Amino acid sequence: MPGPTQYGHDAWWLMLLKAVLIFVILMLLTLFNIWAERRVVARMQQRIGPSVNGPFGLLQSLADGMKLILKEDLIPKTADKVIFLCAPLIVVVPAFLTWSVIPFGPTVRLPWSDIRTPLQLTDLPVGVIFVLAMASVGIYGIVLGGWSSGSTYSLLGGLRSSAQMISYEVSMGLSFVAVFLYAGSMSTAQIVAAQDRIWYGLILAPSFVVYVISMVGETNRAPFDLPEAEGELVGGFHTEYSGAKFMLFFLAEYVNMATVSALATTLFLGGWHAPWPISFWDGADSGYWPVLWFMGKVMCFIFVFIWLRGSLPRLRYDQFMHFGWTRLMPLSLLWILAVATARTIDLRAGISRQWVFAGIAVCLVVVGVLFFVGEKKQSDAAEDAAEFDAFAGGYPVPPPTP
Secondary structure, three states: OHHHHHHHOOHHHHEEEEHHHHHHHHHHHHHHHHHHHHHHHHHHOOOOOOOOHHHHHHHHHHHHHHHHHHOOOOOOOOOOOHHHHHHHHHHHHHHHHHHHHHOOOOOOOOOOOOEEEEOOOOOOOOOOHHHHHHHHHHHHHHHHHHHHEEEHHHHHHHHHHHHHHHHHHHHHHHHHHHHHHHHHOHHHHHHHOOOOOOOOHHHHHHHHHHHHHHHHHHOOOOOOOOHHHHHHHOOHHHHHOOOOHHHHHHHHHHHHHHHHHHHHHHHHHHOOOOOOOOOHHHOOOOOOOOHHHHHHHHHHHHHHHHHHHOOOOOOOOOHHHHHHHHHHHHHHHHHHHHHHHHHOOOOOOOOOOOHHHHHHHHHHHHHHHHHOOOOOHHHHHOOOOOOOOOOOOOOOOOOOOO
């Protein structure tokens, strides 16, 4: 396992090589994810999808990217040009920087040399907090892009996006606390090392569920793509963008999909550790094989994103925000309290671990049932108490005809 002293001691050319490889992997992954989304959704809707450009239509995403680069670039007259041009960069740069702390695998030996290096650009004692910070910076680009366009629809889309991403980023951050308590670290490399026996997605299932819901809301993906609700706000915050600048927003969305998927893999699914039953093979977690396990887990999450987009209708905005603030956050706080209690209680003082876990499970079930029980509004109760008089108020309404 890579230790904390192994990071930051690579040669400059090796660090540059890692950075370039991460950039190339993300670009290729984005092209593949766009193609996969169009193909999978087409199958779900009994269509063909891209099938002309390249084998199985694999070059369709590349052709679309070149078209956007060569397309005419327009800037509205009422736009703040400096901020209008900088906003896409503020969104896309943090999306790439986040991958600098994501571990792809263990320490390996470079081919045709004796140099050993961890398959990670760098590691930080607060690596997960760095990921959340980069996600917060990306919100500024979306808000500034909507505001600088000089369009009311774009401004409303930017405000929607900021409120949505901030709300669900809080739930996402709370889902990490239980992982920190169990791993004893905020370093992504050490969290992966702590899951060599059992994945946190199994023993911290409520945190995993909250994170999966939050990551869909954080990335503005369907059914939570409310900042881009075409029926209400045209295209949302990027309505006035075209050409290469629109492509940067599009690129950042798909890179963020891969980022939250990689973070879920790192924190809850053992990172680059081999899944069962491959883990019984002695060489599964050595060499370059862990990169394959890591990317396989990431692609499973990408498929979940695509599946949700092709299956679920878009939620109403107030329902979505209400669910985040009144369901996910209280549930996360109660789960953190339960995990902290289980980690700090003196089990040797006559209290069995099984009884503690059983009590926590019962409390979570009760709270979960209470959270998802339908609320009865005061107006509904008043209507039940008093029968509505259609002729009251001076404007008689004829009774409905059978």
